[in-house]
Amino acid sequence: MSESITPWLHILAITVWIGPQFFLFLAAIPAIRTIEDAQVRAQTLRTIVTRFGWIAWGAMAVIILTGISNLFQTGSDAPFSLWDSDYRWFRIFAEKMTLVGLAVALTAVHTFWVGPQQVRLAEQMDADPAAVRNARRLSIAISAAGLLASIGALYLGVVLADHEYTFVVD
Numbered sequence: 001m002s003e004s005i006t007p008w009l010h011i012l013a014i015t016v017w018i019g020p021q022f023f024l025f026l027a028a029i030p031a032i033r034t035i036e037d038a039q040v041r042a043q044t045l046r047t048i049v050t051r052f053g054w055i056a057w058g059a060m061a062v063i064i065l066t067g068i069s070n071l072f073q074t075g076s077d078a079p080f081s082l083w084d085s086d087y088r089w090f091r092i093f094a095e096k097m098t099l100v101g102l103a104v105a106l107t108a109v110h111t112f113w114v115g116p117q118q119v120r121l122a123e124q125m126d127a128d129p130a131a132v133r134n135a136r137r138l139s140i141a142i143s144a145a146g147l148l149a150s151i152g153a154l155y156l157g158v159v160l161a162d163h164e165y166t167f168v169v170d
Contacts, residue, residue, distance in 0.1 A: 006069040013062035014154055020052055021147045025140075042122040049119065053111050060104065074160075079167060089166040096156035099149045106146035114139050 028048055035041040071082070080087055118135040121127045160166055 003073055006066045006073065009062060010066035010070055013059045013066065014157075016059040017056055017063060018147070018150050018154065020055060021143070021150065024048070024052060025143050025147060038122070038125055042119065045122055046119050049115055053115075056107065057111070060107075077163065086169050087166070088168050088170045089160065089163075091170055092156055092159055092166055096153050096160065099153035099156065103146050103149035103153060106142050106149065110139065110142045110146065114142055 029045075032041055032045050032048070035044060074082065078089070082089060082093070084090060114135070118132075118139050121132050121135050
């Protein structure tokens with residue numbers, strides 16, 4: 001029973017990481033853009049993305065810690081060393097970690113550079129419309145790529161759990 005706790009926390013944190021990305025990308029941000037009052041729109045955007053940032057990065061910390069714990073649990077079940085590159089498990093794990101790294105990097109770029117730039121432009125009442133449009137396009141592209149990387153990593157995590165498939169020589 002206790003071995004179920006960290007995989008459960010891992011999945012819960014992944015849900016907290018990915019779910020709000022869908023919500024922001026598909027619902028919240030498009031809805032915020034319909035607010036006609038520029039100051040209200042900018043304040044709403046700042047409030048939502050700031051709160052989302054705290055939730056998302058907290059979830060990522062839990063994902064990393066539980067992922068490390070899950071490695072030790074999976075390793076005790078494996079009929080080989082997890083780091084033996086002859087097995088599918090190692091290749092799939094490496095692909096998953098590449099996607100996780102990409103998702104984290106894209107989210108960090110968005111959180112610490114693109115997002116704040118976009119919010120600053122939204123708060124400037126006399127911002128250049130072309131600059132606003134370019135910031136929005138860059139934000140959409142980075143957000144979409146980060147979300148796709150997260151979804152891909154989630155899928156590969158599910159594949160890793162299929163030991164009949166992954167505990168085989170590749």
